[in-house]
Amino acid sequence: MSDILQKFLAGDRLALSRLITLVENQSEKLPEIMSEIHKHLGKAYYIGITGPPGAGKSTLVNRLIAQGRALGKKVGVIAIDPSSPFSGGALLGDRIRMQDHASDEGVFIRSLGSRGAHGGVSRATRDVVRLMDAFGMDWVLIETVGVGQTELDIMEIAHTTVVVLTPESGDTIQTMKAGLLEVADVFVVNKADREGADKILHELKSMLEMSHPHGWEIPVLKTQAFQNVGIAELAQTLEAHRVYLSGSAKLQDKLLALRDTELEEALEETYRRHLKAWISQVPHAEKYREKVLSGEISAYEGASQIFPLLQGPKRPA
Ligand SMILES: Nc1nc2c(ncn2[C@@H]2O[C@H](COP(=O)(O)OP(=O)(O)OP(=O)(O)O)[C@@H](O)[C@H]2O)c(=O)[nH]1
Ligand SMILES: [Mg+2]
Known part of the structure; x- marks a missing residue:
């Protein structure tokens, strides 16, 4: 075990991959692994990307990877949706796009099955996020379909949670569980090339006006992930939230609860x-x-x- 951990700490990607597999399989080595890497934690910024199926989360993640790389960040990605392009069931187009990053040493992408016990997914996700952190990633992006409590639990570890909607999400907003609203630090209306984007933008904004933000006013951004529009603004907003958090008691509260x-x-x-x-x-x-x-x-x-x-x-x- 110490051999693989040493390789991991020396930046060996295969070792990272192996450790993730051990986490996924709930290996009995888990306590040892997590204890060993503990002192190497705390450098990465964890960004959760959630929202309804097909909203464009993976496309957005792809764009954010490129954005992060342009800023010189090392980027880890965890995709929890089993139908995600990061996993085997990928759409051809998305797989090709992902290959842009496949040969990039500064990017590490891993999909996690959402099978298994409910608590298991969020625990495995947290551990994999930490592996990527200890490995030296600057950003860790976590993509999950926002449909239930499990996904909300997963987002507990994210410093910043982006909820991605589309012009077609009108009904989603009406029925949006308080939960999805509460986890959002940033809203993104993706597919803004489609009709109705402004309408939903205003709906979101007026809904947010009724809530009472503490210190951080939740921004609502428009993106066209497919066309690579609005991504730099999103990255700036993420950075603003990171800076906001670093000086706030909210981060500390979050950490304590977690x-x-x-x-x-x-x-x-x-x-x-x-x-x-x-x-x-x-x-x-x-x-x-x-x-x-x-x-x-x-x-x-x-x-x-x-x-x-x-x-x-x-x-x-
Ligand atoms: N018109 C338009 N289509 C987009 C945009 N962004 C993504 N798409 C398309 O929307 C479809 C779904 O995109 P994904 O990125 O796979 O969406 P997702 O939210 O990751 O989907 P799941 O992981 O299956 O929930 C793909 O065909 C994308 O090409 C956009 O800005 N405009
Ligand atoms: Mg996806």
């Missing part, structure tokens, strides 16, 4: 890993197990009988 969640998850995970072994050491555990199996008592009753008998666990090796 670390708290992560500690709880890591504890749960650690317990789960060792639980079977601990239970096997409880003298009467089998007795209660049989009672549950025979239907004599409920599973909850069984658990509440066994729980107090668990010995204080030793620190896992």
Whole structure:
């Protein structure tokens, strides 16, 4: 393990790729990996890109990669949507566009399957974001389709979250869950070449006027990702938000909440890993197990009988 970590820290892309796979597969090496890279964290800027299917998120991400590279930034990309052009099911056109960056040493793109347990996706995403951070990326872009709680959870790690809509998103706005609104630091109306872009822009702006921003007024930008229009402005806005955050208590609050969640998850995970072994050491555990199996008592009753008998666990090796 230390070999691969050393290579990773020396900038070996294959090592990064291997570590990401270990994260994806929830390897038992995970605690070691994340602990080892911990002191190398904190340099990258995490940008979440979310919005309805087909809004142009991947196209926008492609453009942002180019923009970041022009600014001399190293860019990591995590695409969580399984139908994303970054993954196997790519549209030909998008794949060709991605190849612009495929040979660029300053770009690392990885797609993550959204299969598996709900909490699992956001945890894996956070860990991969950190791998990219520790690897030395300046920007880490996270693309995910904004449709549910999972996606909102994923965005917890982003410093800045961009919600991408289109002129066709009128209904989305009407029914937009408070959640999607709350995660947005920046709104983008993409496909502004299409009719109705200004209408939706005004709808968004008047909706935002009714909310009460604290310090940061959520900008609403127009882009034409496909035609590469409005991307520099978006990059400037992202930079403005990064600067705003760095001086605000909001970032600190965000970090504290995230670390708290992560500690709880890591504890749960650690317990789960060792639980079977601990239970096997409880003298009467089998007795209660049989009672549950025979239907004599409920599973909850069984658990509440066994729980107090668990010995204080030793620190896992
Ligand atoms: N007219 C127009 N089409 C665009 C624009 N940006 C992207 N598209 C097209 O919209 C389609 C969807 O773009 P994607 O970038 O794949 O959208 P996405 O949001 O990543 O899609 P999913 O990941 O599947 O949710 C593609 O055919 C793009 O070429 C734009 O500014 N104007
Ligand atoms: Mg996409």
